Amino acid sequence: MISEKIADNIFEKVREIRQYMILLTDEIFYLFQYIFNRKGIYPGEIVKQFFFMAYGSFPIVTLISFLVGITISITTIQQLQLFGADIYLADIVGYGLIRELVPLMTGIILAGKIGASVTAEIASMKVLEEVDALKVMGVIPEKYLMVPRIIGIIFAIPFLVAIADFIGILGGIIVGKIIAGIPVIVFYNEMLTVVGIEDFLIGMLKTLVFGLIIVISSGYKGFTVSMGAQGVGKATTESVVLSISLIIIIDCIFALLLY
Amino acid sequence: MNKLLKLKNLSVGYNREIVLKNLNFFIEKKKITVILGKSGSGKSTILKTIIGLIPSITGEIVFFDKIIDYYSEKELSKFYNKIGVLFQNGALLNSMNLFDNIALPMRMRFEYEEQEIKERVSTKLDQVGLLKFAEKYPAELSGGMKKRGALARAMILEPELILCDEPSAGLDPVTASELDDLMKKMRDELGATLIVVTHELRSINTIADNALVLNEGKAEFFGKYDDMKNSNNEFINKFLRS
Numbered sequence: 001m002i003s004e005k006i007a008d009n010i011f012e013k014v015r016e017i018r019q020y021m022i023l024l025t026d027e028i029f030y031l032f033q034y035i036f037n038r039k040g041i042y043p044g045e046i047v048k049q050f051f052f053m054a055y056g057s058f059p060i061v062t063l064i065s066f067l068v069g070i071t072i073s074i075t076t077i078q079q080l081q082l083f084g085a086d087i088y089l090a091d092i093v094g095y096g097l098i099r100e101l102v103p104l105m106t107g108i109i110l111a112g113k114i115g116a117s118v119t120a121e122i123a124s125m126k127v128l129e130e131v132d133a134l135k136v137m138g139v140i141p142e143k144y145l146m147v148p149r150i151i152g153i154i155f156a157i158p159f160l161v162a163i164a165d166f167i168g169i170l171g172g173i174i175v176g177k178i179i180a181g182i183p184v185i186v187f188y189n190e191m192l193t194v195v196g197i198e199d200f201l202i203g204m205l206k207t208l209v210f211g212l213i214i215v216i217s218s219g220y221k222g223f224t225v226s227m228g229a230q231g232v233g234k235a236t237t238e239s240v241v242l243s244i245s246l247i248i249i250i251d252c253i254f255a256l257l258l259y
Numbered sequence: 260m261n262k263l264l265k266l267k268n269l270s271v272g273y274n275r276e277i278v279l280k281n282l283n284f285f286i287e288k289k290k291i292t293v294i295l296g297k298s299g300s301g302k303s304t305i306l307k308t309i310i311g312l313i314p315s316i317t318g319e320i321v322f323f324d325k326i327i328d329y330y331s332e333k334e335l336s337k338f339y340n341k342i343g344v345l346f347q348n349g350a351l352l353n354s355m356n357l358f359d360n361i362a363l364p365m366r367m368r369f370e371y372e373e374q375e376i377k378e379r380v381s382t383k384l385d386q387v388g389l390l391k392f393a394e395k396y397p398a399e400l401s402g403g404m405k406k407r408g409a410l411a412r413a414m415i416l417e418p419e420l421i422l423c424d425e426p427s428a429g430l431d432p433v434t435a436s437e438l439d440d441l442m443k444k445m446r447d448e449l450g451a452t453l454i455v456v457t458h459e460l461r462s463i464n465t466i467a468d469n470a471l472v473l474n475e476g477k478a479e480f481f482g483k484y485d486d487m488k489n490s491n492n493e494f495i496n497k498f499l500r501s
């Protein structure tokens with residue numbers, strides 16, 4: 001029966017959401033547990049994860065934000081010039097990048113870069129029984145494998161976002177200077193009339209939430225990998241799709257809340 | 260008779276398929292019990308149920324006269340302090356070298372001095388003949404070396420009970436018989452209890468004290484290995500002659 005099939009699918013989805021929420025709350029618990037007693041994680045693992053995430057993603061995040069800064073500037077400046085309002089480029093680029101584009105772009109890049117590798121790593125450990133081996137050694141895999149990655153991303157994101165904001169705006173400044181002849185200092189001062197520290201912090205907070213979503217989703221897809229040869233590849237693809245979908249949904253919620 | 264582990268009315272399955280049907284047997288202390296059966300007969304499932312990776316449908320497992328409560332994190336962690344497991348493919352962590360793999364249980368569970376860790380890990384590596392390879396990563400080791408490494412990891416905290424899933428599968432006869440010697444040594448010198456899933460007749464002949472033969476999820480035979488050899492059960496004879 002079709003209706004039965006649909007019902008089955010819905011139950012399955014509800015079960016998955018429940019599992020996801022359980023993992024999420026477990027991870028919050030393990031994170032605080034670790035902060036208080038410093039146990040259950042391999043020494044040096046947090047630093048390793050931080051470097052992998054921050055240093056490993058920094059070139060691509062920088063490049064993309066520079067290109068996005070240039071692209072939106074070129075697109076907008078043409079419209080603004082029709083009204084002789086060239087100077088407002090600074091407002092649009094500054095506000096748009098810091099509040100919206102940098103968080104979103106960084107989130108999507110990290111979903112592909114960090115999300116995929118975290119899922120592949122955990123999923124293959126699961127398939128090779130390494131996760132089971134950890135468990136019987138008295139280690140909690142959901143803590144041992146996830147908490148260093150959660151802490152790693154919490155520290156990596158501010159670093160990545162700050163650089164992306166700076167480089168993206170630099171792209172806008174270059175376009176403004178070359179196409180419309182806006183002096184750097186004028187661009188900068190105009191930008192500060194609309195963009196404040198709170199915008200910077202909101203962008204940072206959003207990206208931080210996206211980062212956590214990426215790590216949790218990757219862990220979820222990694223731990224629930226189906227056995228067999230295709231399992232790891234499938235889990236990795238699904239994890240990237242899941243992260244990007246959740247990022248866009250949550251970004252929309254943020255936009256509504258902060259309107 | 261001294262029973263370390265008792266399994267009562269154990270039924271285990273995946274989804275709707277029942278793999279183990281009402282099994283009853285026990286594991287004698289300081290002896291080696293081998294589990295035999297065709298592939299797919301549920302041997303690995305028994306081990307995984309004992310170590311709490313698969314929940315049983317019915318039945319209970321008694322360890323040191325106490326039913327193991329697999330839902331209590333505290334109880335389970337105490338149980339894990341007393342056991343070591345050799346998984347079918349070794350399951351060494353690919354992200355760290357052999358030394359760190361074997362040191363992992365010491366580093367994660369107790370607060371040992373780095374000096375003591377170094378001494379104990381080196382001793383164990385020496386026992387399994389891998390001292391020279393301490394710095395190598397699992398990907399750089401052969402199948403047999405991985406298994407010996409995994410056995411060293413299982414032994415590092417000198418557990419009371421060691422569970423081995425097909426330790427000699429895929430190994431050359433020389434390495435396989437070295438592993439057998441190692442397991443006998445653990446029994447005779449350390450007083451460990453072992454459960455070994457195996458197919459190798461030669462290995463069974465040298466190590467087995469007791470045997471459990473599985474056939475379609477049921478125990479076809481359980482008892483002393485010597486009695487099994489003299490049995491005139493057709494299924495068992497087929498097994499021993501294969």
Ligand SMILES: Nc1ncnc2c1ncn2[C@@H]1O[C@H](COP(=O)(O)OP(=O)(O)O)[C@@H](O)[C@H]1O
Binds near residue numbers: 301
């Ligand atoms: N994770 C699993 N999900 C579903 N069925 C499984 C799973 N693991 C094993 N089985 C099934 O359980 C039966 C016993 O498997 P197993 O215990 O691995 O056998 P053995 O170790 O004796 O070869 C097999 O029929 C196998 O297909």
Ligand SMILES: [Mg+2]
Binds near residue numbers: 302303304347424
């Ligand atoms: Mg098996």
